[in-house]
Amino acid sequence: MTQPLRPSRRGLAALASASLLLPATACTSSAAQADTIRIGLLVSLTGTYTAVGEDMQRGFRLYLDTHDGKLGGRTVDLVVADEGDGPATAVPAAQRLLERDRVVALSGLVGGATVDKVQTVATERKVPLVGANARPAFAPVAGKPRDLAYTWHTSYNSDEPGIAIAEYVKAQIGDGEVYAIGPDYQGGWDELRGFTDTFAMLGGRLANPDGKTLFTPFPATENFLPYLNKAAESEPKAVYTFYAGGASVAFVKQYRQSDLKDVPLYAAGFLTEGSVLSAQGSAATGIRNVLNYSPTLTNPANQQFIAAWSAAGHAGQPTTYAMASYDAAAVLDRALSAVDGQVTGEKLNTAIGQVGRVVSPRGDWQFHPREHRPVQRWYLREVKPDGPVLSNVVLQDLTTLPAN
Incomplete structure (x- = not known):
């Protein structure tokens, strides 16, 4: 079995320094910028899609490592949990991230069935889910449209x-x-x-x-x-x-x-x-x-992404899984920069909705205003x-x- 990806030395240093900080309590913007925030990354560490989960970790960590371990000026404590092969593993892991670890956002998620269940849990807690892989075409619940207010994706709908x-x-x-x-x-x-x-x-x-x-x-x-x-x-x-x-x-x-x-x-x-x-x-x-991506794309953002990928020592070429997870970190970076004071799920979610155009290795894209998924080229x-x-x-x- 493939072993879960270990943090880079730089990532470990960021996490080690983060562990010395107390949870956010300051009210002023300058103090809040210095606080540590927790973000949950829920990906397959075991099962059929272990390789996909590893690439998603690499993409998110690559963004952190090239931004001094910070998003929006705040040090990030990235808490990684195992999605496994579906909801039976993923939902309890998501609940632990939300309730025990008190993350301000969730990211990752390999499988569509996982997204369907986890987005409900995150919405109930008013914590944004910035998914970075499969997303189902959500069916209505009790005849009503699914509540997607706290559900965002940097990837695609699965169809x-x-x-x-x-x-x-x-x-x-x-x-x-x-x-x-x-x-x-x-x-x-x-x-x-x-x-x-x-x-x-x-x-x-x-x-x-x-x-x-x-x-x-x-x-x-x-x-x-x-x-x-x-x-x-x-x-x-x-x-x-x-x-x-x-x-x-x-x-x-x-x-x-x-x-x-x-x-x-x-x-x-x-x-x-x-x-x-x-x-x-x-x-x-x-x-x-x-x-929605190829490592052979020639835009400047992709050339920079590939250079950073290679400099990090990763074998092979970057994938759409790594790219979308990298973009999820970029979205959170811009959104957190716009949050003044203590970070809450509600404030962060509002800021995500105002991110606008994202310059990406795949080519520029932006969130669809209603469905919260990328409008992008294929x-x-x-x-x-x-x-x-x-x-x-x-x-x-x-x-x-x-x-x-």
Whole structure:
């Protein structure tokens, strides 16, 4: 099992000095600026998405380490907790962060089902959740819209990757059919629904025998070959999928061993993102995928981000997980700078809503005024050599979401 990421020496120094300070009690702005605040980072330290959780830690800590361990002029005590594989682990951890550790904000969160539950807990406590990975398209509660007043995300809605690439896939295969396959849990449902619903609206058809996505048991499935060989019997023109973490390595390697090996594979970009791409190796070459970030983007903010990433000694290229977590820290930095006096969840939440445009490695973005998620560009990427390594190289812009 991959070990949880350890703080950098600089991060440890910041935390050590923070532990010597008392909780905030001063009323004046100048005194408050010197206080330590606690922020909870809830990510997968165990389970299927450990690698994703580690990258999210790296991104948040990278921002702290390049800002002297402070956000908004205040020293940060970053309290990291384990999300595990879903709400059963994550909700108790979130409650401890809120009640025992008394954090002023929560960040992180790998899985959509986790977000759905944790955002309710954070809202009840009036503590902002600045999520940095999957976010479900929240269903109404008792017929009423979900209360998102304290829920923010620097990532995306989980259905957006599929929405963004569906038109491109339809143009590539014409009247052909696509086979849709993904994991049987909230994230998989959202990711595949975004693609299949949009593809259907464009006149596309699924090759699946019943016209419905095939969902594989999560997180139990390790052998995908029976599913892939069965899918090949429908003779699709292409396959669309979403997997992430350890499952994506097995899926990609077995895809190249299956009867589908010569069928074009399109995916949400998490399939080939980060350390899983190194593990997949040449089996991933040629996969076209969609995401809101690529390390090959040439904007100045991304060049600075990559330089800082490399200087920190991290192996490989930064990922969308690290980038979104880095941006979550940046949002909190700007918001905390605008909070006068003692930091409360309510004051901080108001300040987050006034952050405005964020200059980011992905390209500039800003929060949607109602849904509190980024209005951002989505990119078509292809796995191919970028110098001596395989990378998700940007081919073109696809669209900006949400559209309104």
